[in-house]
Every structure is written in structure tokens, then in C-alpha cells.
Amino acid sequence: YESLMLGLIQVHYGPPNSVGAQGGFPKLTELQLAFSRDGFHWDRNCRDTFISGKPHDKDSWERAYVHSIGGVCNVVNDKLHFYYTAFQGDESNQNSIPFWSGLYSNASTGLAVLRRDGFASMEAKHNEGILLTRPITFDGKHLFINIDGSSGRLYAEICQVDGRPISGFTRNECLPISTDSTKQLVVWKNRDNLESLSGKPIRIKFYLINGKLYAFWISRTRDGV
Numbered sequence: 001y002e003s004l005m006l007g008l009i010q011v012h013y014g015p016p017n018s019v020g021a022q023g024g025f026p027k028l029t030e031l032q033l034a035f036s037r038d039g040f041h042w043d044r045n046c047r048d049t050f051i052s053g054k055p056h057d058k059d060s061w062e063r064a065y066v067h068s069i070g071g072v073c074n075v076v077n078d079k080l081h082f083y084y085t086a087f088q089g090d091e092s093n094q095n096s097i098p099f100w101s102g103l104y105s106n107a108s109t110g111l112a113v114l115r116r117d118g119f120a121s122m123e124a125k126h127n128e129g130i131l132l133t134r135p136i137t138f139d140g141k142h143l144f145i146n147i148d149g150s151s152g153r154l155y156a157e158i159c160q161v162d163g164r165p166i167s168g169f170t171r172n173e174c175l176p177i178s179t180d181s182t183k184q185l186v187v188w189k190n191r192d193n194l195e196s197l198s199g200k201p202i203r204i205k206f207y208l209i210n211g212k213l214y215a216f217w218i219s220r221t222r223d224g225v
Contacts, residue, residue, distance in 0.1 A: 001073070002117075007034040007042060008050070008068040008082075017098045024091035024102030026065035028055050031084065033119065046120070051112050053086050061108040062086035069109065075116065078182040082112040116182045117146045121212035124152070131206040131213065135161045140218035141193040143186040143204070149211025150180040157205040158197065166197070171207055182214075183224045194218060 013028040020027050030052040036042045053064040063086065070083035090102025098104070122131050147154055154177040158169035165171070173188040187193075206213060219225060 001075075003037070005036045005039055006072045007036065008032070008072055009034050009044065010067050017103065018096065020089075020103045021098040021101035022094055022096060024094045024105075025058075025089040026063060026087040026103060028053070028064045029066050031066055031068055051082065051084055058091070059088070061088050061106060062110055063088045065104075073114075078116045080114045080116055080118070082114065084110050084112065086110060115146075115148075115214070117215040121148070121214045122206075122208070123212045124208040125210055128207055128209045131208070132159070132163065133204045135201045135203055137199060137201050138194070138218040139198055140220045141195045141198065142219045142222050142224065143194060143216065144219055144224045145177070145184050145186060145206075145216045146182045146214040147177065147184055147211060148180045148214070149178060149208065151178070152208065152210030153178050154209075154211060154213065155207040156186045157207070158194065159203045159205050161201050161203060163203065163205075165205075166202070169194075169197075171205070185222070185224065193222075 009032045010029050011032055015027060017027065031050050032047055033050045034042045034044045051066055053062045053066045054060040055064050057063060065087040066084055068084050074081045085107055087104060088106035090105035093102035093105065095101035122129065143156060155171045155174040157171040157174065158166045160166060168191045169188055175187055175189065177184055177186065204216065
């Protein structure tokens with residue numbers, strides 16, 4: 001996904017298969033997210049539940065034993081589709097042999113939907129939040145952001161490496177953004193692209209009130225691809 005490899009970790013909380021088979025119910029698992037930049041070193045700093053079942057609802061098809069299918073996710077326009085399987089079980093079928101019991105009964109496939117780039121965000125509420133990127137270089141022209149800020153405002157300022165704003169790309173010259181969009185173009189009053197800064201090290205400073213900034217990128221084309 002983009003420049004990362006995504007992984008869904010299936011965490012098993014029990015009970016053992018033998019216990020579930022004797023009761024005819026599925027074991028409890030959930031899915032957590034991990035990511036890697038090289039395929040060898042994986043980051044799991046966030047171990048919150050990403051997709052879980054409903055273990056207290058015996059009538060739910062997604063009661064427990066949740067696991068991923070379909071290669072983590074599919075990109076569908078501005079959404080991410082995560083397919084997963086879960087099991088209801090069958091407590092009327094109790095047997096000491098797991099595959100003869102209701103442990104793996106009544107399974108279905110589910111779909112979880114997330115906005116594109118919606119894994120994490122930098123959020124500011126009523127007080128203004130400021131985000132200054134590390135120094136970056138680029139060979140594109142157009143700055144895009146993924147933002148949920150229809151009830152707030154965002155400004156972008158292009159800075160030199162030492163943090164000083166560059167004339168023509170200051171906060172006061174940026175046209176304010178108040179929208180909820182996964183691909184929003186950022187422009188300034190007299191500059192609609194960053195072509196003059198291509199190849200030069202810069203930093204971007206975002207000013208945000210009452211919104212969530214999910215991602216930013218600099219595209220070679222005006223359609224944001």
C-alpha cells in the first residue's frame with residue numbers, strides 16, 4: 001500500500017480448540033495492523049483492535065474466530081476494503097473432536113471499509129495545531145492532502161530547511177481548505193504549484209483547526225496521481 005507493506009496480525013485469545021469443540025463455539029481472535037518498509041522489520045507500535053468479532057452475541061455470524069482474507073485490502077476509489085471471515089459456531093453440536101463439532105460452523109465473509117489513508121491522522125480540535133515536516137525533496141509539482149476538515153480550516157506553508165517561510169508560499173498566501181476529501185489540491189494566491197522548488201530541500205508546515213490530516217503528497221500531475 002503506497003510505500004509500505006501492510007500486514008494483519010491475527011491475535012488468539014483462546015480458548016484451545018478442544019474447549020471450543022466441547023462447547024460448540026468458536027475461539028476468540030481479532031485482527032491488528034502492522035506495517036513494514038522492507039518486508040523484514042515490522043512495526044506494531046499500535047496494537048489496538050482493527051477488526052474484531054462480537055463474542056457476547058451468540059446469534060451473530062461474526063461472533064468470533066476472525067481472520068483476514070483477500071490480501072489485506074483492496075483500494076476502491078477513495079475507500080479501502082478489508083475482507084474477513086468470522087464464525088458463529090453451533091452450540092448444539094458439541095464433540096471432543098474439533099472438526100466434528102460446531103466449532104467451525106456458520107461462517108461468513110464480511111467487509112470492513114476505511115477511508116483511503118485512514119489508518120492514522122494528526123488531529124486538531126478547537127485550538128490550532130501545527131505540524132512541521134522533516135526536510136524533504138521532491139520532483140513533482142502539486143501538493144495534495146487527505147483531510148477531514150469540513151468544519152475547520154487548514155493552511156499549508158512551504159519553508160526552508162531552517163523553518164523560515166518561502167515567499168509566495170506562506171500561510172497568509174495559502175487559500176484556506178475546509179473540506180472532507182481524500183485528494184484535495186493545495187494552492188496559494190499567486191502560486192498554484194511547487195515546480196519552482198522541485199529538487200530543493202524544503203519543509204511543509206501545516207496549520208489546522210478542527211480537523212484531521214491523514215496524508216500529504218506531491219504529484220507530478222494536477223489530478224493527484
